[in-house]
Every structure is written in structure tokens, then in C-alpha cells.
Amino acid sequence: MKKLFTELEFHQMRKATENTPGDAFMMQKNTQSGRLIAVLSDGLGSGVKANILANMTARMAIRFAESNTDFLHYAKIIMNALPVCRVRKIAYATFTVVDYHNDGTIQIVEQGSPPFILLRNGIPHEIPCTEYGNNTPHDYRKLCVYRFTAQPEDRILFFSDGVTEAGMGSHRYPLGWRRQGCAEFIKDRVGKDVALSARKAAEEIVHEALLKEPDRLAHDDISCAVLYFRTPRRTLLASGPPFSETRDSEYAEIIRSFAGTKIISGGTSADIVARELKRPIHTELFRFRKSALPPISTMDGIDLVTEGILTLTETLNLLDEKKRYSTENAASLLAERLRNSDEIHILVGTKINQAHQDPSLPIELEIRRSLMRRIATTLEERYFKEVKLEFI
Structure with a gap:
């Protein structure tokens, strides 16, 4: 069967x-x-x-x-x-x-x-x-x-x-x-x-x-x-650039060849994929004008492109508490796509982003690896999703 x-x-x-x-x-x-x-x-x-x-x-x-x-x-x-x-x-x-x-x-x-x-x-x-x-x-x-x-x-x-x-x-x-x-x-x-x-x-x-x-x-x-x-609905969530720049083309190819919904969370990650696949990025500045979160972007072949840490943190909050916004924003779109998926492949780049090591930034801005592990755990334990976590 x-x-x-x-x-x-x-x-x-x-x-x-x-x-x-x-x-x-x-x-x-x-x-x-x-x-x-x-x-x-x-x-x-x-x-x-x-x-x-x-x-x-x-x-x-x-x-x-x-x-x-x-x-x-x-x-x-x-x-x-x-x-x-x-x-x-x-x-x-x-x-x-x-x-x-x-x-x-x-x-x-x-x-x-x-x-x-x-x-x-x-x-x-x-x-x-x-x-x-x-x-x-x-x-x-x-x-x-x-x-x-x-x-x-x-x-x-x-x-x-x-x-x-x-x-x-x-x-x-x-x-x-x-x-x-x-x-x-x-x-x-x-x-x-x-x-x-x-x-x-x-x-x-x-x-x-x-x-x-x-x-x-x-x-x-x-x-x-x-x-x-x-039949399982498959989704790839990629966030963060690879540890070594020599793996950028491999990183982009994993995303390109994935059979299912493709999501990129992070500006640097999106820039790498756009450069390697030679596809332009367009930012939708006016779609969620009332949202405190950064706007989403579009790229051919990618179903959703969002900012990284801020959007992922709010997505985790939505998944944890099963809340919904009265109006859409980048996090609600991302959470909805993850909820509607069955098998989720989370691809995490391990290159350190120096901007997120500033101690003056809010404590909610977790290191990407820790944040993605928590998202994976929530999807498995609360929503019974099958999650594969891969670091690159």
C-alpha cells in the first residue's frame, strides 16, 4: 500500500x-x-x-x-x-x-x-x-x-x-x-x-x-x-546561507530541484538563489503595509520569499499558540503553508550573520539554528508533521 x-x-x-x-x-x-x-x-x-x-x-x-x-x-x-x-x-x-x-x-x-x-x-x-x-x-x-x-x-x-x-x-x-x-x-x-x-x-x-x-x-x-x-504534501523551507560560499551553487540546486512547495526565509539566502539561478527578485512593498514585519518578495520557481529571523520568530509564535492574524502578513502566510504541508524539509545554512550577534538587539532574535530546531520540534509534536532537518 x-x-x-x-x-x-x-x-x-x-x-x-x-x-x-x-x-x-x-x-x-x-x-x-x-x-x-x-x-x-x-x-x-x-x-x-x-x-x-x-x-x-x-x-x-x-x-x-x-x-x-x-x-x-x-x-x-x-x-x-x-x-x-x-x-x-x-x-x-x-x-x-x-x-x-x-x-x-x-x-x-x-x-x-x-x-x-x-x-x-x-x-x-x-x-x-x-x-x-x-x-x-x-x-x-x-x-x-x-x-x-x-x-x-x-x-x-x-x-x-x-x-x-x-x-x-x-x-x-x-x-x-x-x-x-x-x-x-x-x-x-x-x-x-x-x-x-x-x-x-x-x-x-x-x-x-x-x-x-x-x-x-x-x-x-x-x-x-x-x-x-x-499522498504527502512536501515543502522545503530554506533559511540562511551555507557555511562555505563554495556550496552556494549546491544550495541553490537543492532548492531548484525540490519536488513540492519551496520557501526561502532570509534576504541573503534569497540573493544567493537568485544569483545562482539567474532569477530576479521583486519585493512587494505595498502588500502588507500595516504589518510590522518586513514585506515578502517574489521569485520565479519559489512559492514564498520572506525576511529571515523576525518572520521565522513570529511564525514559531503562531505555530506554538495556534493563533491567527486578523489580516495576513509574511509570518501568517509561512505558518499557513507549513500547517498545510505533510513532509517538511528544513534546510539551514550555518554561516553566522554578524548582524544578529549585536547584544543590543532584542533577545527574541534567536540564532537561526536554534530557531529552526524549535520550528521543527513544534511541527512534529503539535502538528504530527514529518520533518527532516538538514544543515549546510
């Missing part, structure tokens, strides 16, 4: 009257085995109590998932460990667990959650479910288990009932948006944008669910996670 990259993202809108979400999402990836576990749990009710129950359930699932034993056994333990509401006869927390292995096999276990959506070839695709009960009188909870193999461009969407019940009781959606409405929405979105990322898909589903509420206020926690399988 051809290697697939897994992009997993989550977006949430808490209930309008609460300060704490009652849904919890956790994920864990074993970088050695490639196994990925994602859990979405919905605590009964809302607020702090629901948050505690949901987090407890999700954490149990993640802890159990650290074992190599089949997760179904542990799902039964979690289901039976959760107390049942005496009045409503339902669990105090529901959950969906997605268990993916590097060979492409997937097991999804649901207890009380809306059924997930598998979008395959742009069309919702139904997977048969095997049900397991707990054989306890007057306890109607069941585990619904699905097993299948991922294919390129598959998207798995799983969500809390805040999505499916959005707008419930309104004139237009008396029974809520429902799973079918969500499925039709994502089918239409992917039809218009076949490369729609997991992050954007999750955000747009939550936003669309919120629009179904008559007053545009969330009447429940609205949570959605999306797992997207695709």
Missing part, C-alpha cells in the same frame, strides 16, 4: 452559556509504529461537570491505547466503568475512538455518539457496524465497531451531537441538522475544493452547525474532528 499521510484536526465551539466545554478531544501518535489514536468524548449535560466526565473518558481511552492489545476490549471496560444516569438510562459520557495503524487498517468504536462519516471519492460511504452489548439488565448501551482500510483522499469526520442536533426545534430544522445534513455539506465543500484540509473542514462544519441555530448561539457544545488521508 502506498504510504499515506494522516492529517488530524479538531475544532470546537462551547455552549454559549458556559465558560467550559463539555466535550473533550485527545489524540496520540506513536512516531515509531505510526499508530494514531483519537478520542472525542461528550459529557452528559454541559459545563464543568460534563467537562470532567468527558476528559476522564478521553484520558482513559488514550491510556488504554498505549497498549498493543485490541482496543475493543478496553472500550468495553470504559463503557462499563462509566456510571449511568438513573433518570435517562444513558451513560454520563459518550465517546468515539478512532484507532489507525500504519498498514492502513482502521477500527472505530462508538458508544452513544452520532455515527461518523466516511467521505470516499467525494461521496459519503457507509461502513457496516458490529454491535456489542454489556448484557446488563435495563442498560441499553452498546458499542458500535467498524473496521476498514483507509484509501487515498479518505476523510473521516466524527463529532458530538452538538453538530447533528444544531437548530433542533426551529422551523427549518425541527429535528436538527442531523448527520445527513452534515454529510451533504462536506460532500459539497470537497466537491468545490478537493484539497480541503482537515483543519478547514473541521472549522467549517462547526461554523455551519452554529448557523443552523436560530439566534446563532450554540445551545450545546459543538465539536468536530476530521482525519484526512492523502
Whole structure:
């Protein structure tokens, strides 16, 4: 089977009257085995109590998932460990667990959650479910288990009932948006944008669910996670000139021949590539006039050219805290391209730039090598990107 990259993202809108979400999402990836576990749990009710129950359930699932034993056994333990509401006869927390292995096999276990959506070839695709009960009188909870193999461009969407019940009781959606409405929405979105990322898909589903509420206020926690399988998107980020000038032509050739998105961060680096490849650089002075960061430039064959240390430092801040600017600038463009990539090759020149050794400069201006290592670590640990760090 051809290697697939897994992009997993989550977006949430808490209930309008609460300060704490009652849904919890956790994920864990074993970088050695490639196994990925994602859990979405919905605590009964809302607020702090629901948050505690949901987090407890999700954490149990993640802890159990650290074992190599089949997760179904542990799902039964979690289901039976959760107390049942005496009045409503339902669990105090529901959950969906997605268990993916590097060979492409997937097991999804649901207890009380809306059924997930598998979008395959742009069309919702139904997977048969095997049900397991707990054989306890007057306890109607069941585990619904699905097993299948991922294919390129598959998207798995799983969500809390805040999505499916959005707008419930309104004139237009008396029974809520429902799973079918969500499925039709994502089918239409992917039809218009076949490369729609997991992050954007999750955000747009939550936003669309919120629009179904008559007053545009969330009447429940609205949570959605999306797992997207695709052929890896490759990006090269080059910053800093080579240690020796004799390697300038090699440096430029690595960038020129790279198959994927090409980004250069640093004026000297861009000048070297422009000189070696005989391509002019044009600076866009008026594109981000309100930004405190230096402007971007353009060069034939290069997707993005930015200033170096200042822009990279702000890019790291954006990646670390997952913030977004209300308006675009060089760092937001760079961060967005890195988030949308899967395999990232970071090429770091090791020649010392004397301008950055001035002790009067702000402490935020880190040495390039240290900064690029931190960006690489953030991309690996926060975003599960595959990163190769090369020094030249």
C-alpha cells in the first residue's frame, strides 16, 4: 500500500452559556509504529461537570491505547466503568475512538455518539457496524465497531451531537441538522475544493452547525474532528546561507530541484538563489503595509520569499499558540503553508550573520539554528508533521 499521510484536526465551539466545554478531544501518535489514536468524548449535560466526565473518558481511552492489545476490549471496560444516569438510562459520557495503524487498517468504536462519516471519492460511504452489548439488565448501551482500510483522499469526520442536533426545534430544522445534513455539506465543500484540509473542514462544519441555530448561539457544545488521508504534501523551507560560499551553487540546486512547495526565509539566502539561478527578485512593498514585519518578495520557481529571523520568530509564535492574524502578513502566510504541508524539509545554512550577534538587539532574535530546531520540534509534536532537518 502506498504510504499515506494522516492529517488530524479538531475544532470546537462551547455552549454559549458556559465558560467550559463539555466535550473533550485527545489524540496520540506513536512516531515509531505510526499508530494514531483519537478520542472525542461528550459529557452528559454541559459545563464543568460534563467537562470532567468527558476528559476522564478521553484520558482513559488514550491510556488504554498505549497498549498493543485490541482496543475493543478496553472500550468495553470504559463503557462499563462509566456510571449511568438513573433518570435517562444513558451513560454520563459518550465517546468515539478512532484507532489507525500504519498498514492502513482502521477500527472505530462508538458508544452513544452520532455515527461518523466516511467521505470516499467525494461521496459519503457507509461502513457496516458490529454491535456489542454489556448484557446488563435495563442498560441499553452498546458499542458500535467498524473496521476498514483507509484509501487515498479518505476523510473521516466524527463529532458530538452538538453538530447533528444544531437548530433542533426551529422551523427549518425541527429535528436538527442531523448527520445527513452534515454529510451533504462536506460532500459539497470537497466537491468545490478537493484539497480541503482537515483543519478547514473541521472549522467549517462547526461554523455551519452554529448557523443552523436560530439566534446563532450554540445551545450545546459543538465539536468536530476530521482525519484526512492523502499522498504527502512536501515543502522545503530554506533559511540562511551555507557555511562555505563554495556550496552556494549546491544550495541553490537543492532548492531548484525540490519536488513540492519551496520557501526561502532570509534576504541573503534569497540573493544567493537568485544569483545562482539567474532569477530576479521583486519585493512587494505595498502588500502588507500595516504589518510590522518586513514585506515578502517574489521569485520565479519559489512559492514564498520572506525576511529571515523576525518572520521565522513570529511564525514559531503562531505555530506554538495556534493563533491567527486578523489580516495576513509574511509570518501568517509561512505558518499557513507549513500547517498545510505533510513532509517538511528544513534546510539551514550555518554561516553566522554578524548582524544578529549585536547584544543590543532584542533577545527574541534567536540564532537561526536554534530557531529552526524549535520550528521543527513544534511541527512534529503539535502538528504530527514529518520533518527532516538538514544543515549546510
